[in-house]
Amino acid sequence: MKKIVGFGLAAAAVLLLSNGAAQVTSRRDEPGARTARREDPEARTAAVIANPPSGWTTPVNISNSPAWSGLPMVAADNNGKAYVCWEEWYGNVGAPRAMAFNTNYSGAWGTLDENFLAYVAIDDVGYPVVACDPADGTGYLAYHDGDFANANMEVVFVEYTQGAKTWEGYVSLSPGASDYANLAVDPNSRVVYLMWFDDLTGRDIFELGYRWRDPATKTWSSGSIVPVFLGRSKYWRDMVIDKTGTAHLVFNLRSPTEVFYTKNPTPQNESTWTAPVSVSGNTDRDWAQPRIAVDNAGDVYVVWYANTGGYETATEEVWFRRTVGGVWQSPVNLSNSPGRSEGCVIAVDPESKDVYVAWHELTEAASWEVYLRMFTDQSGGGKAWGDIYNMTNDAAHSAEPSLRMDPQKGLHLVYHDYAGANQEIFYTQKPGIGPPLNIAIDSTLNSAEDQKTNTLTWAANPSNASLSITNYKIYRKKAADPDSAFAQVNQVSGTTFSYADTGLESAGRYAYRLASVTSAGAEGQSATILDKPGVFAPTGVTLTTAANKVLFYEIKDNTITFAAHGFNDPADVAGYSIYRKKAKDEGAAMELVGSTGASVLSYKDAQIKGGQKYAYAVKTKFKDGREGNFSAVVVEK
Numbered sequence: 001m002k003k004i005v006g007f008g009l010a011a012a013a014v015l016l017l018s019n020g021a022a023q024v025t026s027r028r029d030e031p032g033a034r035t036a037r038r039e040d041p042e043a044r045t046a047a048v049i050a051n052p053p054s055g056w057t058t059p060v061n062i063s064n065s066p067a068w069s070g071l072p073m074v075a076a077d078n079n080g081k082a083y084v085c086w087e088e089w090y091g092n093v094g095a096p097r098a099m100a101f102n103t104n105y106s107g108a109w110g111t112l113d114e115n116f117l118a119y120v121a122i123d124d125v126g127y128p129v130v131a132c133d134p135a136d137g138t139g140y141l142a143y144h145d146g147d148f149a150n151a152n153m154e155v156v157f158v159e160y161t162q163g164a165k166t167w168e169g170y171v172s173l174s175p176g177a178s179d180y181a182n183l184a185v186d187p188n189s190r191v192v193y194l195m196w197f198d199d200l201t202g203r204d205i206f207e208l209g210y211r212w213r214d215p216a217t218k219t220w221s222s223g224s225i226v227p228v229f230l231g232r233s234k235y236w237r238d239m240v241i242d243k244t245g246t247a248h249l250v251f252n253l254r255s256p257t258e259v260f261y262t263k264n265p266t267p268q269n270e271s272t273w274t275a276p277v278s279v280s281g282n283t284d285r286d287w288a289q290p291r292i293a294v295d296n297a298g299d300v301y302v303v304w305y306a307n308t309g310g311y312e313t314a315t316e317e318v319w320f321r322r323t324v325g326g327v328w329q330s331p332v333n334l335s336n337s338p339g340r341s342e343g344c345v346i347a348v349d350p351e352s353k354d355v356y357v358a359w360h361e362l363t364e365a366a367s368w369e370v371y372l373r374m375f376t377d378q379s380g381g382g383k384a385w386g387d388i389y390n391m392t393n394d395a396a397h398s399a400e401p402s403l404r405m406d407p408q409k410g411l412h413l414v415y416h417d418y419a420g421a422n423q424e425i426f427y428t429q430k431p432g433i434g435p436p437l438n439i440a441i442d443s444t445l446n447s448a449e450d451q452k453t454n455t456l457t458w459a460a461n462p463s464n465a466s467l468s469i470t471n472y473k474i475y476r477k478k479a480a481d482p483d484s485a486f487a488q489v490n491q492v493s494g495t496t497f498s499y500a501d502t503g504l505e506s507a508g509r510y511a512y513r514l515a516s517v518t519s520a521g522a523e524g525q526s527a528t529i530l531d532k533p534g535v536f537a538p539t540g541v542t543l544t545t546a547a548n549k550v551l552f553y554e555i556k557d558n559t560i561t562f563a564a565h566g567f568n569d570p571a572d573v574a575g576y577s578i579y580r581k582k583a584k585d586e587g588a589a590m591e592l593v594g595s596t597g598a599s600v601l602s603y604k605d606a607q608i609k610g611g612q613k614y615a616y617a618v619k620t621k622f623k624d625g626r627e628g629n630f631s632a633v634v635v636e637k
């Protein structure tokens, strides 16, 4: 397979920056500026509710900038924090233009950070996308821009560590025009995948190129391509990585514009992409802009928009299609309205398989609004598509939604709307269920050292103040097992904040997740917490007594020797504590008399006055501060 990266730049001379301009319709072809299309023959069957559903927060202006703010996208992490990118236009084509980033990882929204484009002479530059690490506060931004040093269009990658920019650079670095980035993060391995269109051959044929970045070394792989429909341009891809590491990808071909799906269980091997499957049929559009989400079973959920009455001539509708057990179900027309319905995005609850789709709609009141439709549990049982909620409902142009669900089942929506005459980016969320906080595990062994007890403690999450948390569930797996091995071991009431997990293998290592559970049974699950190793007592304890004959046995030295327990990891051991008591006082407590370092396996209890006999026992001390059980007791003869 032809690699992208490593091509000599000799071919670049023929690929001028303006190559990218041929690919998309004009940037200023805003929804509101297009000619009206004829009415859909079908009447809408869902009602439109004038407000958001309950639980959504008041929208916040997170751009708050003098420039024209548009094309937002949101990502969300395991802690329910959001990472948003968008564009800042300081005028028309030719004027400065910045790719903006903001996050509320710290608990409050910061100020936008702007990455100004080098190349602003055409409109088809930028198109920022955002992603985030699952848990550590790192946000990722990518977009395409002119690289004047190489006279070529390249994809730029920017890393923000807890809100501060920590890396930026060109990542595509191919001789072909490289544009329209897509970011996807593996939720377990944390590998970042960056995909883009690349005109590898310089003939305006755009292949899907990609690289990935190792989270530990932060080095990028060499270039790969998705070898499907080679020689035909593939556009507007969207990719997600499921919890098993499988990549799921949608894109559209053109002429006719049709949405296809392919997946790859091992996306770091470009030869394992599956044969593409048509999802949409002919959309009768120039661009269908498919979006994809995936559940924990690996089933996929795709939305796109299509025309119903011929090529770019009829009413647009938002279409939805899913797989169940890997089998594609019939498409569903979610908008089904006389007005234009565009810009659809999707989020899925990976456990319950609830579906959330947002799009922008030209309403009968001649206003663009962001609509939300949900596929959720119905009172009579089963799931169904409900009514449509108008998330914006103002006289201004409200459009370009981006929607994500975080692992706590919080929903995050961004879109553009107006603050006076200024176009801004707004953020609203439906908070998820916060996991228990301050989770700690103490691990102890029984006296026979054949069973381990893990005592878990935690605290309520204040973000759940508006919810009724009725229970906490405890999930456990062997530490070395995959996450799919997590199983519930018990649950306690919502007012209990500790749990003792007993009878475990003494030398085993275990991993836990705790979940806050609402009265409705929904869960907010914590990250994985590892237990501690058991502290095993030293073995083979012996005692020798050396008397000082000169003093007629009046003074003696007792030397205790012992062996390290083979179940203790030497890296964990800080040393040993030596205890003694008078041999005749059977009921007395052992008292600490001394200690040794981890590599010293004997202790001399020196200069003991004669006549008194002692009993000794030794404990292992761990670097985390824990001391294990007493070893076998040795008694002076």
Ligand SMILES: [Ca+2]
Pocket: 063, 064, 065, 066, 067, 068, 069, 422, 423, 424, 425
């Ligand atoms: Ca603005």
Ligand SMILES: [Ca+2]
Pocket: 152, 153, 154, 172, 173, 174, 175, 176, 177, 178
């Ligand atoms: Ca390039």
Ligand SMILES: [Ca+2]
Pocket: 040, 315, 316, 317, 318, 335, 336, 337, 338, 339, 340, 341
């Ligand atoms: Ca419609």
Ligand SMILES: [Ca+2]
Pocket: 367, 368, 369, 370, 392, 393, 394, 395, 396, 397, 398
């Ligand atoms: Ca509006």
